Amino acid sequence: MNSAQADACLRRLGAERPASPTSDVLRELQLKHLVAVPFENLSIHLGEKIVLEENRLLEKVVDARRGGFCYELNGLFGALLTALGFDVTLLAARVYGDEERLGIPYDHLALRVRTVDGGDWLADVGFGAHSHGPLAIGQRCEQEDPGGVFRVVEAGPDASGTRGGGADSDSGDLDVVRDGRRRFRLELRPRALGDFVAGAWWHITSPESHFTRSLVCSRLTEDGGRITLSGRSLTVTAPGGQREVRELGADSEVLSVYRERFGVELSGVPRVREPGGGGQESGGGE
Structure with missing residues (x-):
């Protein structure tokens, strides 16, 4: 990522170019990203190609002002952080599902980020x-x-x-736990963006993937709450956890919420597609 592309990414986040790649800057950039860029799987159901290449991610997230899922969002965020002077390593993870069973290899992409003030972070x-x-x-x-x-x-x-560690892990695996529940298992071996193509393909095409079975567009709100649109169901969660759910009616109302609450301009309302439908691809890599 060159300097102009990094500046465009920062404008997308509403952030200024930092003076130094510190822990405080990383914290600020992550928060701004969560507020500005939605987590969404709309491409799968709109028949859009998902290509894990830096320039294609820039076109989607920055130029088209869309969001994406883990491979896209963390892949591009990692490239931005690297351009800003952070020491970034892409890590693979397997997500815990029902009954705490692990998902597929390369199920999730996360970032290990080292900062100039000695921080070693999972972003x-x-x-x-x-x-x-x-x-x-x-x-x-x-x-x-x-x-x-x-x-x-x-x-x-x-x-x-299944236990952590093994021949494919440099120094043992880590479990990331939230509120007492294991969320994903993280491998510490460095990866490249292209390594995640097979995992992305599975999530885009498999009938067992929750991404092929449902629509989601979600982001953090400025006050620390969350807003999520799942199909026509709009959920607004306050910082304290109180939830307000309402069903949207006409297509125009749905498109207005995508536009006004998520900054996503769509020509038509996305609907869940059958897995394996046309236009659903992942390809390329670094």
Whole structure:
């Protein structure tokens, strides 16, 4: 990512170019990203290609002012942080599902970010409702965040008996826990964006993927709450956790919410498509 592209990304976030890649700057950029750029899977149901290449992500998130899911959002955020002088490593994770069973390999992309003031952080703008700020990856105590109480711990066995570590991990895996529930298992081995193409393809095409079965567009609000549009169901969650849910009516109302609440301009209301439909691709890589 060149300097002009980095400046365009910063404008998308409503952020100024920082003087130095510090922990405080990382915290500010992550929060601004969560507010400005929605977590969404609309491309899958609009028949749009999802291509894990930096220029294509810039076109979508910055030029078209769209959002995306983990591979897109964290992939581009990692490129921006690198351009700003942060030491960034892409990490693969497997998400815990029902009964605390682990999902597929390359299920999720997260970022390990080292800062000039000695911070070693887990940054993530692509997991939907999660921490508002980066988590200290080396701390094993509770970390309080507006998004919940988090812990980063050595991985234990999941419901199937799978444990952390192994030949494909440099120094053992870590479990990221939110409010007492394991959310995902993180591998510490460095990855490249192209490594996640197979995981993205599965999420885009598999009938077992929750992304193919439902629509979601969600972002953090300026007051620390959350707003989510799932199909025609609009949920506004206050910072204290109180939720207000209402069903939207006409297509014009749905499109207005996408535009006014998420900054997403659409020509038509997206509807859930059958998995494997035309136009759903992932491809390329760095």
